Amino acid sequence: MPLNQQETIYEKAVLVGVVTAGLSREVVEEHLDELQLLAETAGAKSVGRFTQRVSRINPKFFIGKGKAEQIVQQAKALDATLIIFDDELSPTQVRNYQKFTESLKVIDRTALILDIFTQHARTREAKTQVELARLQYMLPRLTRMWTHLERQMGGIGTRAGAGETQIEVDRRLVRDRISKLKTEMKAIETERATQSKRRGEKFRVSLLGYTNAGKSTLMKALTGVDVYIKDQLFATLDTTIRSLTLGRKREALISDSVGFIRKLPHGLVASFRSTLREAIESDLLVIVADASVQLLEQQLETVKEVISSISAGEKDSLLVLNKIDILTPEELKGLRARYPDAVFISALEHSSLDMLKTAISDMMEESFRTAEVIFGPKRGKEISSVYDTVEVVERWYTEDGIHLKIKGERSAVGRVLLLAGNGVE
Ligand SMILES: Nc1nc2c(ncn2[C@@H]2O[C@H](COP(=O)(O)OP(=O)(O)OP(=O)(O)O)[C@@H](O)[C@H]2O)c(=O)[nH]1
Numbered sequence: 023m024p025l026n027q028q029e030t031i032y033e034k035a036v037l038v039g040v041v042t043a044g045l046s047r048e049v050v051e052e053h054l055d056e057l058q059l060l061a062e063t064a065g066a067k068s069v070g071r072f073t074q075r076v077s078r079i080n081p082k083f084f085i086g087k088g089k090a091e092q093i094v095q096q097a098k099a100l101d102a103t104l105i106i107f108d109d110e111l112s113p114t115q116v117r118n119y120q121k122f123t124e125s126l127k128v129i130d131r132t133a134l135i136l137d138i139f140t141q142h143a144r145t146r147e148a149k150t151q152v153e154l155a156r157l158q159y160m161l162p163r164l165t166r167m168w169t170h171l172e173r174q175m176g177g178i179g180t181r182a183g184a185g186e187t188q189i190e191v192d193r194r195l196v197r198d199r200i201s202k203l204k205t206e207m208k209a210i211e212t213e214r215a216t217q218s219k220r221r222g223e224k225f226r227v228s229l230l231g232y233t234n235a236g237k238s239t240l241m242k243a244l245t246g247v248d249v250y251i252k253d254q255l256f257a258t259l260d261t262t263i264r265s266l267t268l269g270r271k272r273e274a275l276i277s278d279s280v281g282f283i284r285k286l287p288h289g290l291v292a293s294f295r296s297t298l299r300e301a302i303e304s305d306l307l308v309i310v311a312d313a314s315v316q317l318l319e320q321q322l323e324t325v326k327e328v329i330s331s332i333s334a335g336e337k338d339s340l341l342v343l344n345k346i347d348i349l350t351p352e353e354l355k356g357l358r359a360r361y362p363d364a365v366f367i368s369a370l371e372h373s374s375l376d377m378l379k380t381a382i383s384d385m386m387e388e389s390f391r392t393a394e395v396i397f398g399p400k401r402g403k404e405i406s407s408v409y410d411t412v413e414v415v416e417r418w419y420t421e422d423g424i425h426l427k428i429k430g431e432r433s434a435v436g437r438v439l440l441l442a443g444n445g446v447e
Pocket residue numbers: 232233234235236237238239240250251252253254255256257258259279280281282344345346347348367368369370371
């Protein structure tokens with residue numbers, strides 16, 4: 023599946039997957055399909071693939087030396103400039119490859135993902151986070167050979183970060199830059215914390231899920247906001263927050279953010295704490311998945327793992343299976359049986375969005391507060407404002423005035439209590 027790459031000149035790449043104990047060749051092939059998508063998103067064309075069974079990881083080359091030499095030779099014969107491993111290589115392994123491949127770059131999955139993030143970062147927050155993760159990844163790998171290569175070859179895995187014209191040869195400079203970026207991130211996080219406080223006690227919903235699942239498409243369908251949507255991995259790197267009208271006087275805040283992927287580099291997740299803040303603080307996680315992919319179950323597993331790693335694993339969640347417009351009726355039936363609690367939608371065709379809103383609204387209701395307040399005579403105007411903001415469950419009269427039993431969002435109920443100047447929860 024070619025992805026849109028208008029401005030990028032393709033580099034030719036060879037992909038390498040390793041079959042270790044407990045993994046089948048089919049699974050490794052599926053992982054390589056995803057690696058190929060990542061490579062295409064970064065601007066590389068896959069011209070060859072290798073899967074190699076290994077019983078023990080070779081500390082020098084990850085795979086056996088003989089096989090390593092063979093892959094390098096074949097890559098050269100295929101005119102490739104890049105070898106991409108699906109697994110993380112140690113700095114030593116990368117260096118060893120570089121010793122016998124002057125004209126080839128050898129990178130791993132992490133470097134490829136970092137490259138995509140570097141290319142897609144638009145805002146100050148995203149750029150700072152990505153540069154920080156990239157420099158931390160690079161620091162132990164910084165050798166004279168690497169920097170020399172970087173300047174000579176450029177392209178994937180060697181792209182300089184925002185604001186940097188040349189990779190510094192000196193590790194000290196990189197360390198200085200890292201500490202400057204960390205200071206900058208602290209300032210951004212403080213800003214975010216203030217904004218987050220201002221959102222007060224509103225019910226907050228986050229769209230989370232695997233990259234390319236359709237989160238931004240759903241965000242647009244629900245709120246009308248013009249977010250960036252593309253058939254590409256990691257199209258979104260920032261958080262967008264809008265209000266979501268659910269009917270019955272119910273309004274929530276909803277956010278769309280960066281997607282997840284299998285083996286998401288740990289440093290990247292740590293650096294993206296600021297962007298993921300909204301998810302961490304939200305009341306409900308709406309987990310969006312692409313129902314049409316073969317690896318649905320594994321993708322959901324990955325999403326669950328990342329959510330746990332940002333300490334949001336205990337939050338309420340709702341599973342949404344998207345893209346049902348491209349499923350056959352049989353596939354849909356099978357999935358409904360397998361995921362009986364999920365809401366099935368097509369964000370693209372706006373189908374079953376009302377059902378989703380009702381499900382969100384029901385989850386929201388569970389967090390509602392109830393209270394009883396009394397309004398004395400001549401407070402008609404205030405009483406009508408109560409009806410505008412919360413649900414009035416019961417109303418009765420005594421000599422003290424009009425009693426209202428109300429139910430609604432925590433903040434709205436709090437405001438009514440203040441307005442009435444009395445009341446009990
Ligand atoms: N057929 C179909 N395609 C969809 C649907 N929802 C989204 N897509 C397509 O899936 C691709 C990815 O959509 P996005 O909304 O950008 O996905 P995302 O989850 O935000 O992805 P990232 O931001 O890259 O993590 C786009 O080509 C969308 O048009 C759907 O319901 N049906």
